[in-house]
Amino acid sequence: MEHTYLKELITEYRPYTTKGEVMADLPCLDNQNQNDLGIAIIDMDNQIYKAGSTDLSFSLQSVSKIISLMVALEDLGEEKVFQTVGMEPMGDFFNTISHLESNDVHRPYNPMVNAGAIAICSLIKGDNVQERFERIMSLLRSITDNDTISYDNNVYQAEKRKGDRNRALAYYMSSTGAVVLDPEEALDLYFRINSISFTVEDLARVGLFIANGGKLLNHNKQLISHKHLQTLQAIMMTSGMYNESGNFAVKVGFPCKSGVSGSIVGVVPGRYGIGVVGPAINEKGNSVGGGKILERLSTDLNLNLFSHSI
Numbered sequence: 001m002e003h004t005y006l007k008e009l010i011t012e013y014r015p016y017t018t019k020g021e022v023m024a025d026l027p028c029l030d031n032q033n034q035n036d037l038g039i040a041i042i043d044m045d046n047q048i049y050k051a052g053s054t055d056l057s058f059s060l061q062s063v064s065k066i067i068s069l070m071v072a073l074e075d076l077g078e079e080k081v082f083q084t085v086g087m088e089p090m091g092d093f094f095n096t097i098s099h100l101e102s103n104d105v106h107r108p109y110n111p112m113v114n115a116g117a118i119a120i121c122s123l124i125k126g127d128n129v130q131e132r133f134e135r136i137m138s139l140l141r142s143i144t145d146n147d148t149i150s151y152d153n154n155v156y157q158a159e160k161r162k163g164d165r166n167r168a169l170a171y172y173m174s175s176t177g178a179v180v181l182d183p184e185e186a187l188d189l190y191f192r193i194n195s196i197s198f199t200v201e202d203l204a205r206v207g208l209f210i211a212n213g214g215k216l217l218n219h220n221k222q223l224i225s226h227k228h229l230q231t232l233q234a235i236m237m238t239s240g241m242y243n244e245s246g247n248f249a250v251k252v253g254f255p256c257k258s259g260v261s262g263s264i265v266g267v268v269p270g271r272y273g274i275g276v277v278g279p280a281i282n283e284k285g286n287s288v289g290g291g292k293i294l295e296r297l298s299t300d301l302n303l304n305l306f307s308h309s310i
Contacts (some may be wrong), residue, residue: 006051007172013292020280020288027154028059035277037289040200040275042208057197059155061259064115072123085116086206092173107178112239115169121182121189129188144205151195159191171176203265203275237242242285253295253304262287
């Protein structure tokens with residue numbers, strides 16, 4: 001792979017950013033970021049390939065859901081976690097509340113919707129929110145090899161101010177027992193991890209960690225169980241891209257998770273970690289330019305996991 005190839009992709013797909021809009025109430029981004037588009041790819045030899053808006057800092061938003069899920073799985077195991085949340089795809093929007101009332105067991109469909117992520121945050125071990133958050137930050141700093149990673153307080157405060165729907169989800173789940181922690185503590189952790197600031201290289205490092213089975217490159221210690229990461233990737237494939245997860249499974253064909261900051265992390269098992277950002281998102285909440293680049297990458301580099309079995 002050549003850096004010039006990625007630069008050509010950025011140039012070719014940047015016009016697609018005009019077909020989306022930047023999330024208006026994210027303090028870390030504004031309309032000046034409409035045309036930003038960046039990508040980083042890291043392979044198993046630790047070779048890094050980057051192009052475009054690689055210095056842009058953005059909040060994780062829903063990409064954080066994969067982080068909280070892997071920590072909860074490591075803390076409690078799959079049986080306990082999936083007693084609290086399901087693992088089925090859902091056709092409704094990511095912040096819906098109606099499914100909690102219609103579902104017989106009153107639990108979220110999966111950990112990638114807001115209700116599921118809040119419930120997951122209530123499972124993570126720690127004596128208080130700060131301790132739980134520091135555990136997550138410590139893991140992320142190890143995975144990304146970046147000790148400077150922090151969270152954006154402006155984003156965090158905005159998350160709390162505009163969080164009424166998420167509060168409704170948390171308190172409803174508290175009434176049914178899906179949230180086992182004080183709902184305000186679960187919400188506070190959820191808001192904090194959504195506000196963690198990344199670049200595309202940081203995203204790619206997370207993707208590489210998952211692609212490498214829960215181990216850091218040149219480090220033999222198993223930080224997260226390989227089995228848990230298999231589960232995580234399956235859920236990313238079926239539910240990681242909001243209401244476009246099926247479309248991405250067909251056209252991209254490897255696990256991805258997006259956030260409304262325009263970020264997408266991609267995992268090509270045994271090969272690559274991929275980070276993309278394009279703050280102009282579509283009505284489903286996914287980066288328009290970023291999605292197009294991932295489709296093209298999948299085709300050009302034969303990354304679709306399903307094509308390998310044919």
